[in-house]
Amino acid sequence: MNIENKIDELISLINYHNEKYYNQDAPEISDAEYDNLMKELIKLEEENPNLKRVDSPSNRVGGKALDKFDQIVHKIPMLSLSNAYSGQDLKDFDKRVRDMAGSDVEYVVEFKIDGLSVGITYNDGEFEKGATRGNGVVGEDISQNLMTVKSIPLRIKEDNEIVVRGEVYISKENFQKINEQQENLGLALYANPRNLAAGSLRQLDPKLTAKRPLDIFVFNLEYGQNLKFESHSESLEFLSDLGFSVSPSYKVFKSIDDVIEHIEYWTENRGNLDFEIDGMVIKVNNLKQRETMGYTAKSPRWAIAYKFPAEKKKTKILDIIVEVGRTGTITPTAVLEPVRLAGTSVSRATLHNEDYIREKDIRINDTVLVQKAGDIIPQVIEVVKEERNGEEIGFNMPNNCPVCFEPTVRLEGEAAVKCINMSCPAQIRRGIIHFVSRDAMNIDGLGESIITLLLNEKIIEDVSDLYSIKKEDVINLERMGDKSANNLIKSIKKSKENDLWRLINGLGIKFVGVKGAKILAKNFKDIDEIMNASEEELVNLEEFGGTMANSVVEFFKEDKNINVIEKLKKASVNTKTIEDKNSNVPKIFEGMKIVLTGTLPTLKRNDAKEMIEARGAKATSSVSKSTTFVLAGEEAGSKLTKANELGIKVVDEATFIELSSLSSKEEVESKLLL
Template sequence: MRTIRTIPLHIASDSPHIEIRGEVYMPITSFEALNQQRRDDELEPFANPRNAAAGSLRQLDPRITAQRKLAFFAYALGGNSGIDIKSQEELLQDLSDFHFQVNPEYRKFTDIEDVITFIHSWDDRRDSLPYATDGMVVKVNSFAQQARLSNTVKIPRWAIAYKFPPEQAQTKVLGISVSLGRTGVLTPAADLKPVHLAGTTVKRATLHNEDYIKEKDIRIGDTVVIQKAGEIIPEVVRSLPEKRDGSEKVFAMPTTCPACGSPVVRREGEAAWRCTNPDCPAVIGEKIAHFVSRDAMNIDGLGDAIVQQLLAQDLIHDVADIYALTKEELVDLEGFGEKSADNLLKAIETSKSVGLARVLFALGIRFVGAKAGRVLAESFGSVDALMKASTEDLTAIDDIGPRIADSIVAYFRDAKNQALIEKLRAHGVDMTAEKKTLINTTFDGEIVVLTGKLQMFSRKEAEQAVEARGGKCTSSVTKKTTLVVVGADPGSKYEKAKKLGTPIISESEFKEWLER
């Protein structure tokens, strides 16, 4: 954070404690320079300024973060003491006096019609801003009124975000290329004549599948309308046949896999074409990328370039082979040294104990996301119990529908997958979890703190109720706390939660949650 130049290192305030909130962003000029640099270094460019800013903040080396030329807009106050600020307007003035960068476009209005007019005045102008934006926030100015309106569990009642409609642009389809995902599905994408859209240069846009291309009659050489909504990748919305000159070509899906040359098939009732080769290197590469990803086994240092080398040298054939890699094999790889080999082996070793929930997600079973992984792990306690489960056993669990259940049963019925599980087990991967009887998943992933005197529950009952709904109770409020339940006469935990901006609910609201 110190490397961000728009954050002052000292502020002129007598307050012994002040917490200032805002948003780190990457100006478009910095973003374009960074992506140019990455292309020169043959690295994958960032998709948009937001990803680039987040990626830059995660850098452990502050020198790299400094090179990224990030900026910061301050707009809110967290916990503080000794400061008397009565409104958003006063706050922005004070932040500006403290030499923080405050967005110069803010305005105060007394009439909602004027607010709406102001928002629409940005419809055509927002492209001229030096940063990418997807909307505006309207806030109640007076802090006293904000306090009276208070917060709901997830959001405050005194602020609302307005999102701009997705931006569109016209460009030409230079070609259509096909790539493979980890399920072996061939996904067509349009290679576009580069066009500026919503603060980024777009060169590719997804075409989803064969039917989409046919329905929209999108041809190679066509002029098309593309759009970008929020954070999603750009897509082709429609073609403009009136702009054709006769040179356009109708696209046909390849009949063989572009990665391995095996035949491709389209299953009954599906829009997707798939590679039929279970050992297709492109598919295995994607499976490994998913397996090692942060929310799965979280193995850092096994990027695509390394995986492709390992596949090409026949060192790995499936995700379990990662656990058989040796230092000798790794140091021989291009771009790998002693140190990176050691780090990778350490990360691989650590991943063995991430537990069943993540393993289930990492396996890439169709429809089993991170949340389903957690629910299944807690309901069954071990992969062996899960492998024996019938569709009925599975659908008896809240949140597991027939589609997920069928997919799990089919996955574990496959002898190849059974062998993979045995292989992972032989390598020492822990495939157990603490078994819990889940009533439902109301509190899935929540870290809950109870404070004050509860009238309707004993402390123990409340804790068990949270845990039986997928949540975890802890005793102190930290930044990781996601929810605080407040009883009568709450003490310092309540104050801390307010300072941190942690969502707070009353005991009666808590009771309502339990009855959902």
């Protein structure tokens, strides 16, 4: 048997066993036997690369790791959808549709899968490339990673070029299994299936992606060369026949009332699905009617996404505990009977402050409704008072700090109860966590658990003691081996050379964040000048208000804070302003206001912000008529929507990098007009 025939035989055999294992749940060989077949195939393909087929199952295990993702311009822009939040919104949409397309309209209603949107191109029946949505026009080339997703066919029975769009996701069951594995290994749990799916697809090493149980639902034929269909539902049947997993349980309706009834059903029953959905998508079925209706600048007029209201679940408050923050604020937290909410198991919820508890009359043993604010932060929204049985216990904020036992105070005009003991261990711990964080001294390897161990073992008492740590102090700590200890010592040493603004931010001066720290470092040559600055001098700094100025002055009146700074100096921590490495960068964005939104393909958010500010622009947080342009990445959201509504220029990362390399403001302005 020649090599090509042997490769074909192995592919057929492995595909057969894949079908038995994955689809029929009836494996016929052991995992070891299967692995041996795959190893034999991979060996033959490596020795004979010209014989490797695009549909080889070896592509499912991942190829060579990438340095970074290339970019792909989408053949058809991957637009976002406008949103509806109520039945009335849907009726308004229906009226607009019928005004443009006529009274005879059908709607296809599909699940809005909560995953990562991708576009995949096939040519001559073979998988050619795949990309993230990106900013809708340009996406990241994640072809190697998509080839590892077993529900994406690598070969189809269609010679025409086609482009499909789908949503990659991880099922609830697989998500739960992965988090159980993380917990058993003592690793951090993943927040939700959507983030895990998105992170898995954006791994630079496809072998890591291949280990994740990713799946896909294809929901649209974006482009079909020489293909003609009358309706969207017909195109979905075509895609299903080609072997794609199409959007499940889609329905066709003629009445918007039937659409609303269908949506109401899934609003109540979405928890029964094995995958997360965050809404329903309603599309005009007839493709000619779609052509008649056309598009706005940002979305099709013939489709809309109904977003589910924030999911609410009933559970019980088992206890109310309090935690002491970095500034001494004591925050009450409800300990809950675990409940699954917006894709994750929730066992705690913030109660904000004393007034919030009083206003809602929240008690221990109460049955309550919880939801996630913005689908992120769990909070108690309502007490189910009709289920009270007399076992409920009222809660009062503590008169003494639960950590240092000093009296607590509630300052006039504030909602927060505070511990004002600056030596409180809880405040010290939170202060050290802040000091080493990414936006402060950026010391890798010093997580919360390690800091707690260092404090408990009396190795450190304040932030200055970090610079006295030796390898022998930490090597025997839990989960700290030789390599981790070496890396930690190197990271601590490296942080001594940080810019002054990082030290200022790390000190945790009330009301002074990253921006305020940079203003101080820009206007004073060292920490001593800042310590000796008067409130009047500080108030006169551009964008430095009176509250911030007063806080800085008060901070440096404390002997404890002065002592820490003196110890940092003795440890050779830099306390001087370092010459701005960007001082020679041409100010080609001078006077501009630039908004950054979404996740960029290669640039980290802070790096992009630094590039903006180094060139003389302000990196602002909200889009307005005065915004010069918006730098948009993947999942840009409402800021991108507002920019389109206001006609503000939107650029992707590649264009931004090109703009940043220009030599004059005139060139930038000229480029933005194109």
